[in-house]
Amino acid sequence: MRLSVWRIKYTQRSCSFLRSFHRSFAAAAAAGDDGKGCGPGVSLSDLRRAPACSGPLPALKPTDSHTVLIRTDLLRPGKAPEPHPSPDQLQDRWDDTHVKLPCSEHNLFPTDRTTDQRPSKALSVFLQGLQGSEAQHMFGELLSAMAQLALRAPRLLTQPIPLLRTQRCRSITLSQEQVSCLLANAFFCTFPQRNSHQTEFSNYPDINFSRLFEGSSQTKQEKLKTLLCYFRRVTQQRPTGLITYTRQCLQRLPSWSSSEKQFGKLHISCEGSIEDQGYGMLQVDFANRFVGGGVTGSGLVQEEIRFLINPELIVARLFTEALNDNECLIVTGAEQFSRYSGYSDSFRWEGDHDDQTPRDEWQRRCTEIVAIDALHYSQFLEQFRPENMSRELNKAFCGFVRPGVQPENLSAVATGNWGCGAFGGDKRLKAVLQMMAAAEAERDLMYFTFGDADLVKDCVHVSRLFLVGSVFRLLLQYYECVCKKTTRSRPQKTLYSFLSELL
Structure with a gap:
């Protein structure tokens, strides 16, 4: 009965929205003469970037939903921020709503085998491959400097760090120096109760x-090179910026079938990368629901690579x-420290990267990265089910929308084939869904197809x-008329050919 009602409603509205398609098509054809209706869509210069499009930031100060771990009154460009409170007023909290730090007086697990892991075979093999002077530097200087950085935790991390828990909107702002201290402790595996899945x-x-540090694969050695490049940089010169980590949770989501938002500007390219050509835009991390995916293990695809070059x-x-399905993680200010080549097994560290991204009024790099996790599909047709398409739309919208920010102050979204590798997503469906989510969030789109020239043509046409x-x-009609009726693992009629026929 529900399906029949939908079909009647759809039929009654088809004439009006098909007429709107015709008007849109005519407008697109007319735009072709100025270079905006064909090829890669609009010119790249037509898309907004931060900081040029950004509005003024409010004064940085802690609130009930924003923890700030530095002295905002002493924040100066080019100067390492001071922790808040001062070290002689150290605050320590050991509970289920805050990070349990290794320097806490409540830490009773100093010799627990699950927390006393040490760099082993992978690091040893890596070090054996170094020449004499390099190895001497690694053993005699860098590892020692990293250990000293880790031991500075009581003087740098003087305020409890809240957990960004599910279904709570909350932000944490740390200095880059505080972050480097936390990462040094992660390297030496000092965080208690974090190696077992049986804890809170x-x-x-x-x-x-x-x-x-388990095993000695080439990819893990390349990961270590990338991470040690970061540690060398931050131990040689104190970093001076800030980084904000925000968990965004939406309780009200769009009614997709009744939305009258128009698709925004689109620039699409089969060349380039999100982190390079997408500078100043909202950059999408094709995330695992556990952010970072396999970065501390064997994983080495889009998310893990981004976490390595921006440690x-x-x-x-x-x-x-x-x-959860209505949540994302937004990180503002993370700096890129390394260059790389390749992907997955072919990934190679290629040396230092000098990040020249300007800083905002809070001394954060104007780099905004959003982690949104796609669904994993073992069967191709499952992703066209209405509930799954709605879920992906809601997830992308959660990552793209910024409640309370004027559209003219929103940069374009830099994204690509989200969830289309190991997660089994269809490139063309994911492209359409992200176009829709960006339109609903009133943002333009920069889309990278990573070498797929045919996808460039299809996306420009549909947009x-x-x-x-x-x-x-x-999309609902495609599911009803094509996907549900197919007896194969994939329908003979593709989504885009179905859309083209209706037009």
């Missing part, structure tokens, strides 16, 4: 690097509970024709 942290990602992202694993609600109703 079972719904949190790993933070200790113990799994990274300050890894600290989010310390306090971010697994993401010029539809309103969000119209697209959603057509």
Whole structure:
């Protein structure tokens, strides 16, 4: 009965929204002469970037939902921030709502085998491959400097760090120096009760690097090179910026079938990368619900690579509970320290990266990265079920929307084939869903197809024709008329050919 009612409603509305398609198509054709209706969509210069498009920030100060661990009154460009409170007023809290720090007087697990892991075979093999002077530097200087950095925790981390728990909107602002101290402790595997899945942290990602030191694969050695590059930089010169970690949770989500939002501007390319060409935009991390995925283990795809070249992202694993369907993690200010080449087994560290991204009024790099996790599909057709399409729309919308921010102050979204690798997503469906979510959030889109030239053409065509609600109703019709009736693992008629026929 419900399906029949939907079909009647759809039929009654089809004439009006198909007429809107025709108008959109005519407008797109007319735009072709100025270069905006064909090829890669709009010019890249037409998309907004931070800080040029950003509005003024309010004064940085702690609130009930925002913990700030530095002295805001002493914040100065180029100067390492001072912790708040001062070290002689150290606050320590050991409970189920805050990070349990290794320097806490309540830490009773100094010799527990699960917390006393040490760099072993992978680090040893890595060090054996170094020449004499490099090895001497590693043993005599860098590891010692990292240990000293880890031991500075009582003087740098003077305020309890709250956990970013599920279904709670909350932010944490740390200095880059505080983050480096936390990461040094993660390297030496000192965080208590974090290596076992039987503790209160079972719904949190790993933070200790113990799994990274298991085995001696080439990929783990490349990971270690990338991370040690970061530690060399931050131990040689104190970093001076801030980083904000925000868990965003939405309780009210769009009614996709009735949305009248129009698709925004789209620039699409089969070349380039989110972190390079997407500078100043909201950059999407194709995340695991446990943020960072396998960065401290064997994983080495889009998310893990981003967490390696921007290691300050890894600290989010310390306090971010697994993401639910209506949640995302936003990190503002993470700096890129390394260059790389390759992907997965071909990943290689290529040396230092000098991040010249400007800073905002809070001394954060104007780099905003959002972690949104896609669903995993073992069967291709499952992703076209209405509830699954709605879930992915809601997740992307949660990552893209910024309640209370004016559209003109929102940068474009830099994204790509989200959830289309090991998670089994269809590139064309994911592209349409992200276009819809960006339109609903009133943001433009920079889309990277990572070498798929055919996808470039298809996405530009689709982006010029539809309103969000119209697209959603057509997606439902594709599921009813094509997916449900197919007897194969994949339908013969693709989503985009179905949309083209209706037009």
